Amino acid sequence: GAGVSQSPSNKVTEKGKDVELRCDPISGHTALYWYRQSLGQGLEFLIYFQGNSAPDKSGLPSDRFSAERTGGSVSTLTIQRTQQEDSAVYLCASSGTGVGPLHFGNGTRLTVT
Amino acid sequence: SQQGEEDPQALSIQEGENATMNCSYKTSINNLQWYRQNSGRGLVHLILIRSNEREKHSGRLRVTLDTSKKSSSLLITASRAADTASYFCATETTSGTYKYIFGTGTRLKVLA
Numbered sequence: 107g108a109g110v111s112q113s114p115s116n117k118v119t120e121k122g123k124d125v126e127l128r129c130d131p132i133s134g135h136t137a138l139y140w141y142r143q144s145l146g147q148g149l150e151f152l153i154y155f156q157g158n159s160a161p162d163k164s165g166l167p168s169d170r171f172s173a174e175r176t177g178g179s180v181s182t183l184t185i186q187r188t189q190q191e192d193s194a195v196y197l198c199a200s201s202g203t204g205v206g207p208l209h210f211g212n213g214t215r216l217t218v219t
Numbered sequence: 220s221q222q223g224e225e226d227p228q229a230l231s232i233q234e235g236e237n238a239t240m241n242c243s244y245k246t247s248i249n250n251l252q253w254y255r256q257n258s259g260r261g262l263v264h265l266i267l268i269r270s271n272e273r274e275k276h277s278g279r280l281r282v283t284l285d286t287s288k289k290s291s292s293l294l295i296t297a298s299r300a301a302d303t304a305s306y307f308c309a310t311e312t313t314s315g316t317y318k319y320i321f322g323t324g325t326r327l328k329v330l331a
Contacts, residue, residue: 110261139319148307149262149321162318197261207252207264208309208319 108132112198112211119188119218127183127214131200138181139199139208140173149197155181188218223308223322231328238295240325242308243288249311251284252319253293256305265293265306300331 111130119125131138140152151165155175166172170188175181185192195215199208223244232238242251250269254262268275268284268291275282281294295302305326309319 141321148323151318151320154318195260199262207267208254208262210261210263212261 110198110200110209110211112196112214114214115212116215117217119216121190121218122187124184124186125188125216127185127196127198127216129181129183129198129200129211131179131181131198132209133179135200135202135209136178137201138175139201140181140183141197141199142194143197143213144194152183152196185216188216190218192216193218223310223320225306225308225322225325227325228323229326229328231330232298234298234300234329234331236298238298238302238327238329240293240306240327242291242293242322244291244308244310244322245289246310247313248286249313251282251291251311252309253280253282253291254307254309254321256307256324262307295327298327298329300329303327303329 113128136157138155141149142152143149153166153173154162170186173183193216195213197210197213199210201208223242225240225242248270250267252267253265255265256262266277266280266282268282270286279296284291305324307324308322311319
């Protein structure tokens with residue numbers, strides 16, 4: 107079975123442009139997380155989806171960031187009007203019930219020039 | 220803000236030695252997990268310890284949890300060069316939604 111898939115692997119964009127990052131979780135996993143990791147730093151929580159419940163958006167750093175999860179499966183993280191400080195690796199993870207091991211994708215490395 | 224703080228931030232040891240990393244957290248938890256990250260990409264789950272457990276083993280890994288001190292430790296015995304990676308603790312909080320908050324990580328280097 108496939109693991110968590112993220113695309114693109116790398117994204118270079120100009121400051122001010124919008125970007126969309128995609129995450130395909132493991133089939134059947136109800137919980138999905140987005141994290142951000144700056145170079146050499148820990149993981150910063152962004153947003154958490156659990157089943158049909160309202161997502162926990164408490165980690166989104168500004169209103170330029172948004173995420174959705176369609177049909178309880180694929181998720182898209184959108185960053186509008188990107189800034190240089192948005193440069194980081196964006197990691198997606200899923201788990202079967204929200205309790206238990208998180209399965210991570212390989213991340214999207216975003217570089218804003 | 221980060222829930223967990225690992226120490227040390229970096230650790231360098233010789234192959235065959237034991238490596239100990241510590242994690243402290245701030246709020247009540249349901250469980251605590253340890254993850255490993257190679258090359259700054261995806262993390263791999265190592266071990267989960269529940270709040271009512273005090274110690275757990277998996278192969279060369281030993282994890283302890285002290286909820287009264289809000290701390291956990293990860294011991295890797297007989298380390299190998301392949302253990303070189305960053306190690307993170309993650310706590311499932313009991314407040315609000317059940318989400319996982321990661322610590323700042325320990326960068327372990329095992330010298331051959």
